[in-house]
Amino acid sequence: MLVRYFAAARAAAGVDEEVHALPEGTNLHALLEVALAVERPLPPEGTPPLARIVARSSFLRNEVAVRDHSMELGSEDVIDVLPPFAGG
Incomplete structure (x- = not known):
């Protein structure tokens, strides 16, 4: 399963994406x-x-x-992690 991180989640994870081989x-x-x-x-200061x-x-x-x-x-699923976004 592919996990993709966005915004603050990316900063905290230290990667854009990673694969986890887990069972169907x-x-x-x-x-x-x-x-x-x-x-x-450790995540960047303030994260x-x-x-x-x-x-x-x-x-x-x-x-x-x-x-x-x-x-x-499913083993081929892509999961996106979307932290709360500010702005508008």
Whole structure:
């Protein structure tokens, strides 16, 4: 499963994207647990830790909003992590 990070999530993760080889049927909650367990360098000063950002983020599965974190995912799915955006 490909996880893509955007904005503050990208800064906190230290990467634009990463692949997690998880079994078919893994749900979003489990995928996020695995992603958060990755050892990462400290985020830039002023950037919250990835766990705090993920807790407030929205998610897309193959470019469609996901609200049910227990939904089963496919091994080829792309998950986008979208932190809250400010501005307007």
